[in-house]
Amino acid sequence: MATFGETITQIASEINRTDKDTLIGTAIQTALRKHQENKVAFNQEIDNSQATVASSENLTLPANYFNIASVRIIYGTNDQAALRSSSWTDMQAYSNTITGRPVVYCIFDGVIKLRPIPDAVYSVIISYYKTDTIPTSNGNTHLWLTNAESLIKWEAKSFLYADVLEDEQRATWFANMADNELRRILRVSTDQTQSKQLSYN
Secondary structure, eight states: OOOHHHHHHHHHHHTTOTTOHHHHHHHHHHHHHHHTTSOOGGGEEEEEEEEOOTTOOEEEOOTTEEEEEEEEEEETTTEEEEOEEOOHHHHTTSOSSOEESOOEEEEETTEEEEESEESSOOEEEEEEEEOOOOOOSTTOOOHHHHHOHHHHHHHHHHHHHHHTSOOHHHHHHHHHHHHHHHHHHHHHHHHHHHHHHHTTO
């Protein structure tokens, strides 16, 4: 697990340019912003801390989420039901006065909206993908530096060679290496994500 500062030092050594630390840091940040909204197993989280409130249609969105994978409610004797994802427009087909066990949800106005409006307290399980804070200090870490360090380093090098060192051939080579590594991560992550979701069924 490399920190932001350690990754800067590693790249500087690998490209033999210890005079470009600030630009290397910027390239790493750019690479992180580019990739951190890919849906992979290591940025998936399960939030099972919430519960509905009777007669309230709202649930709180998890912090730093960028995609909701599923919303499930627990009812009866620990039975679970997956809610169908919808748009706010389509949810207008459901009356905002009828209550019952929710069957559909959407994200609107910064919250999760439920229909029918809950008629009781139901425990909720939200599966989602999250972003991480982009590092700015040497000691900072990041999910993608911890779990996909090679990808981030290759992507950062492609930016450096394209925009700073002006070597298009090397920029293209590193970009291809990054693309290959991303495909590998996504392929491996598919199975891991499915296993993670099944463990909460």
